Amino acid sequence: MNTNSIENVSRRRFLKGAFSAGALVLGVRFLPQVLWAAVREPLYGPDVKDAVFNPNLFVGIEPNGTVIIVAHRSEMGTGIRTSLPRVLADELDADWTRVKLQQGIGDARYGSQNTDGSHSIREFFDVMREMGGAARLMLVRAAAQRWKVSPDECETRLSTVVHAASGRKLGYGELARAAAKLPVPKKQELQFKPSSKWRYIGKSAPMYDLAGICSGKPLYGIDTSLDGMVYASIEHPPVLGGKVKSYDDGEARRVAGVRRTVQIPPFKPPYAFQALGGVAVIADNTWAAFQGRSKLKIEWDNGPNASYNSTEYRKMLEETARKPGKVVRNDGDVEAAFAKGGKIVEAAYYTPHVAHAPMEPPNAVADYREGKVTAWAPTQNPQAVQDAVAGALGIKKENVICHVTLLGGAFGRKSMPDYVAEAALLSKEVGRPVKVTWRREDDIKFDYFHSVAAMYMKAALGENGRPSAWLQRSVFPSLMSTFDANTMYGAPLEVGMGWNDIPYDIPNLRVENGPAKAHVRIGWLRSVANIYHAYAVQSFSDELAHVAQRDPVEYLLDLIGPPRIIDLKSIGYWNYNGNTEQYPIDTSRLRRVVEMAASQAGWGKRKLGKGSGMGIAAHRSFLTYVATVVEVEVNDKGELKIPRVDTVVDAGLVVSPDVVRNQFEGAAVFGTSVTRTGEITATNGVIDQSNFHNYPVARIADAPYYTKVTLVESNAPPAGVGEPGVPPFVPALCNAVYAATGKRIRELPLSKHNLKA
Numbered sequence: 001m002n003t004n005s006i007e008n009v010s011r012r013r014f015l016k017g018a019f020s021a022g023a024l025v026l027g028v029r030f031l032p033q034v035l036w037a038a039v040r041e042p043l044y045g046p047d048v049k050d051a052v053f054n055p056n057l058f059v060g061i062e063p064n065g066t067v068i069i070v071a072h073r074s075e076m077g078t079g080i081r082t083s084l085p086r087v088l089a090d091e092l093d094a095d096w097t098r099v100k101l102q103q104g105i106g107d108a109r110y111g112s113q114n115t116d117g118s119h120s121i122r123e124f125f126d127v128m129r130e131m132g133g134a135a136r137l138m139l140v141r142a143a144a145q146r147w148k149v150s151p152d153e154c155e156t157r158l159s160t161v162v163h164a165a166s167g168r169k170l171g172y173g174e175l176a177r178a179a180a181k182l183p184v185p186k187k188q189e190l191q192f193k194p195s196s197k198w199r200y201i202g203k204s205a206p207m208y209d210l211a212g213i214c215s216g217k218p219l220y221g222i223d224t225s226l227d228g229m230v231y232a233s234i235e236h237p238p239v240l241g242g243k244v245k246s247y248d249d250g251e252a253r254r255v256a257g258v259r260r261t262v263q264i265p266p267f268k269p270p271y272a273f274q275a276l277g278g279v280a281v282i283a284d285n286t287w288a289a290f291q292g293r294s295k296l297k298i299e300w301d302n303g304p305n306a307s308y309n310s311t312e313y314r315k316m317l318e319e320t321a322r323k324p325g326k327v328v329r330n331d332g333d334v335e336a337a338f339a340k341g342g343k344i345v346e347a348a349y350y351t352p353h354v355a356h357a358p359m360e361p362p363n364a365v366a367d368y369r370e371g372k373v374t375a376w377a378p379t380q381n382p383q384a385v386q387d388a389v390a391g392a393l394g395i396k397k398e399n400v401i402c403h404v405t406l407l408g409g410a411f412g413r414k415s416m417p418d419y420v421a422e423a424a425l426l427s428k429e430v431g432r433p434v435k436v437t438w439r440r441e442d443d444i445k446f447d448y449f450h451s452v453a454a455m456y457m458k459a460a461l462g463e464n465g466r467p468s469a470w471l472q473r474s475v476f477p478s479l480m481s482t483f484d485a486n487t488m489y490g491a492p493l494e495v496g497m498g499w500n501d502i503p504y505d506i507p508n509l510r511v512e513n514g515p516a517k518a519h520v521r522i523g524w525l526r527s528v529a530n531i532y533h534a535y536a537v538q539s540f541s542d543e544l545a546h547v548a549q550r551d552p553v554e555y556l557l558d559l560i561g562p563p564r565i566i567d568l569k570s571i572g573y574w575n576y577n578g579n580t581e582q583y584p585i586d587t588s589r590l591r592r593v594v595e596m597a598a599s600q601a602g603w604g605k606r607k608l609g610k611g612s613g614m615g616i617a618a619h620r621s622f623l624t625y626v627a628t629v630v631e632v633e634v635n636d637k638g639e640l641k642i643p644r645v646d647t648v649v650d651a652g653l654v655v656s657p658d659v660v661r662n663q664f665e666g667a668a669v670f671g672t673s674v675t676r677t678g679e680i681t682a683t684n685g686v687i688d689q690s691n692f693h694n695y696p697v698a699r700i701a702d703a704p705y706y707t708k709v710t711l712v713e714s715n716a717p718p719a720g721v722g723e724p725g726v727p728p729f730v731p732a733l734c735n736a737v738y739a740a741t742g743k744r745i746r747e748l749p750l751s752k753h754n755l756k757a
């Protein structure tokens with residue numbers, strides 16, 4: 001085996017090797033025996049029905065003082081595998097230098113393991129504190145029993161329990177055996193540390209895996225290897241829903257290293273996370289599989305989606321956007337306000353499909369044995385892997401074990417585990433472990449694409465150029481088409497992403513959504529519908545400011561209106577599943593980030609040269625408030641540079657400041673790719689793009705030269721940080737282009753526009 005080889009561990013070896021005798025393992029007593037034999041690294045967790053406090057994350061303490069914390073979320077550069085355990089370690093009062101992290105396998109008892117939607121900290125901040133607080137109290141009680149004193153006389157200091165009155169102290173490792181015999185305290189017994197005594201929360205620290213990542217240690221899915229493993233590459237149907245009519249694999253099987261071919265049946269609608277189907281080449285290594293695949297001769301039945309052409313589809317979306325749609329919010333009387341006149345301004349915006357294109361393409365290893373599957377995958381959602389594999393093979397979810405590796409990028413793509421289902425299907429067929437690796441061309445052509453969208457905007461401007469009426473209509477194929485091909489309208493979560501929750505102070509406001517049918521796989525991509533909705537709303541806001549001959553920052557603040565809490569309960573808006581009392585729409589927070597971003601960027605105070613300009617946009621998404629100012633330079637040849645980006649973020653309580661800044665710096669680069677070159681098109685149902693030569697992403701010269709991220713100090717509850725940076729960046733960049741060139745960008749990407757003066 002190589003340095004990243006995987007081995008299954010027996011229950012006996014697990015018990016002997018996972019912990020030393022006398023370790024305190026919170027919850028391991030409840031773990032079903034069926035899982036013990038399948039877990040390479042320890043998994044701690046009580047059964048939900050037996051747990052006396054939230055059993056989603058678990059901690060163990062060795063007699064030598066090592067604190068072992070399970071990370072149940074996936075690490076893909078977001079720092080979550082460090083941030084969440086540090087919350088637990090803080091409440092436990094553990095010495096971080098003596099903490100060991102272990103990745104949890106897919107298991108429903110953790111609660112949600114889906115690491116997208118920017119909700120890991122929000123959902124599990126309190127859970128982690130409860131876990132750490134419970135373990136700390138058990139250790140304190142164990143020490144108090146030994147010293148025959150009241151627990152109230154004891155305190156903790158970095159993995160040590162101290163009795164100040166007598167000067168006695170005991171390390172956590174010394175107390176582990178005794179603490180393990182105590183009952184787990186109830187939630188109401190816990191006393192949490194005040195924020196003034198936090199050691200790690202709110203403080204920056206290097207990512208736990210940083211040294212291994214920087215040194216090239218094999219930590220990713222693509223590195224996984226098993227004894228006896230074979231390699232597979234799959235020729236998928238070129239059109240969604242296509243089928244193999246016939247194929248000739250004679251030349252493929254003559255390639256050195258190729259063992260055989262396997263036909264994978266097409267999915268049964270809805271496609272969800274099923275394998276696409278096609279023909280797999282099984283070989284002794286990935287290169288041989290790729291070469292054999294290139295020799296396949298396949299005749300396809302492309303099915304009904306062969307009529308899909310993105311150019312004609314765009315026209316249909318834009319025509320639909322001009323017609324009345326499904327009303328998803330209606331304040332005042334828009335028609336009456338428009339009838340009163342004023343200056344009418346209309347604009348239409350368009351964004352194409354976008355691919356995820358993570359640096360590590362989809363890959364997975366699966367080992368099917370006697371009705372059970374063990375998989376290793378760079379996945380954002382190991383529980384979805386369990387569901388997809390179980391559904392593909394007709395086995396119980398409980399018989400699927402998913403080990404989570406590090407992810408070389410994801411952006412939402414790797415929460416859709418079709419590639420793991422492929423590996424499982426092939427492993428069952430060939431009777432040995434199979435590693436499936438997608439080529440970059442597979443990744444681009446067979447993605448779950450970010451939705452194409454057409455938006456129509458209309459406003460009547462009254463006194464001082466302020467809108468007296470505002471109408472906006474959005475048309476896009478829905479994410480829900482993934483699960484129901486007949487879906488025609490956006491789901492509440494999609495129209496609730498910067499559309500029906502628009503935070504403007506406009507007396508007459510109507511928001512609509514039009515119908516659209518999907519012809520490709522639609523998936524969630526970093527910030528989802530917020531991208532095209534923020535692009536339309538914030539671009540239109542900037543347009544209106546210029547029509548009114550007012551400063552865009554001042555005009556934007558006027559649109560937001562006075563500080564207030566917006567009550568949208570009557571429309572049942574989504575609010576990212578956040579409690580509306582805990583996470584209201586607070587315009588004072590949106591105003592603050594706008595004012596701070598403008599001040600930080602030197603808006604109106606710095607003299608810009610010829611061909612330079614600034615643009616601003618602000619957006620609330622994933623319960624976080626963000627304002628971004630982008631500065632651009634456009635030379636006489638129409639070449640664009642982004643010398644500076646200023647972003648201000650109010651994400652409530654921030655656990656790891658450096659991690660959050662990194663996320664918003666990354667969002668600026670990601671947003672640059674989306675805005676400058678992101679475009680997926682189709683001809684006769686076949687995706688036209690295939691690799692970075694015709695689906696380019698931002699290179700160093702394209703990306704912002706300098707990005708300054710300022711975090712607002714806040715006592716509000718924690719909110720999302722992985723996704724909220726993208727939505728305001730896109731329109732801010734486009735508004736900056738207008739300021740620099742006078743050319744309004746109503747269609748993405750920028751590469752379709754001639755910016756030459």
